[in-house]
Amino acid sequence: MGNLTFNAIDVETANADPSSICQIGIVRIRDGEIKEQLxxxxxxxxxxxxxxxxxHGIDEAKVSASETLLQAAAKLRSLLEGTVLVSHTPFDQAALDGAMRRYRLAPILATWLDSALIARRAWPERYQRRRASLAIVAGDLGITFRHHDAAEDARAAAEIVLRACLHTGLGVDDWLHTTVLGDDAFPPL
Structure with a gap:
C-alpha cells in the first residue's frame, strides 16, 4: 500500500451561507495514524x-471571543497549504474557499480528496444506489463519532479514507490519481 499521509477537514456553519464558518476541525494523519485532532x-x-x-450547538455566545477566519487564516494556511486535504463531499472546500474570498484572501492551495467519492468507489455494492453521507458510511464501517462536531466529522472522514485504503490496497496517491482521472481509470480490485 502507498502513501497514507494527509489531513482531513470539516467545517460547521452559522447559517445557510457556506462561508459562515463557526467551527473548523482538522485531523492530521501521518503514515496511517491519527497524530493530531484540532x-x-x-x-x-x-x-x-x-x-x-x-x-451543532454552536451559537453567538460560544464564538464571541473566538478569532475570525481573517485572524485565523495564517495559522490555517501553515497547517494545510500544500497538503492532501480530505473532506466528505466538496462542501467543506467550497465553504473554506468562500470564507477566504469573503475576506479577500487567496484560497488555501491544497490537493482536495473527497471521502464520499472514495467510499462510493471502494464499496460500489453499498453506495451505487444509496447515499454515501458521512453518517451512513461511518455507520456502515463501525466508525463512532459525534456528528456535526467539526473535529469528529473530520476524524470520521479520515477513518473512511484509511479503511478504503486498507480495503482496496490503494494509497492516498492512488486515490488522487483515480479520482482526478475519473471512473474509467479506477483500477480493478
Whole structure:
C-alpha cells in the first residue's frame, strides 16, 4: 500500500451561507495514524440560524471571543497549504474557499480528496444506489463519532479514507490519481 499521509477537514456553519464558518476541525494523519485532532471555534461575523445551532450547538455566545477566519487564516494556511486535504463531499472546500474570498484572501492551495467519492468507489455494492453521507458510511464501517462536531466529522472522514485504503490496497496517491482521472481509470480490485 502507498502513501497514507494527509489531513482531513470539516467545517460547521452559522447559517445557510457556506462561508459562515463557526467551527473548523482538522485531523492530521501521518503514515496511517491519527497524530493530531484540532477543533477551532471561529467567529463568522454573521448571524446564526436556529436550525444550524440545533445541529451543532454552536451559537453567538460560544464564538464571541473566538478569532475570525481573517485572524485565523495564517495559522490555517501553515497547517494545510500544500497538503492532501480530505473532506466528505466538496462542501467543506467550497465553504473554506468562500470564507477566504469573503475576506479577500487567496484560497488555501491544497490537493482536495473527497471521502464520499472514495467510499462510493471502494464499496460500489453499498453506495451505487444509496447515499454515501458521512453518517451512513461511518455507520456502515463501525466508525463512532459525534456528528456535526467539526473535529469528529473530520476524524470520521479520515477513518473512511484509511479503511478504503486498507480495503482496496490503494494509497492516498492512488486515490488522487483515480479520482482526478475519473471512473474509467479506477483500477480493478
Amino acid at each position: 477543533s477551532v471555534l471561529v467567529n463568522p461575523e454573521q448571524s446564526f440560524n436556529a436550525a444550524n445551532v440545533r445541529l
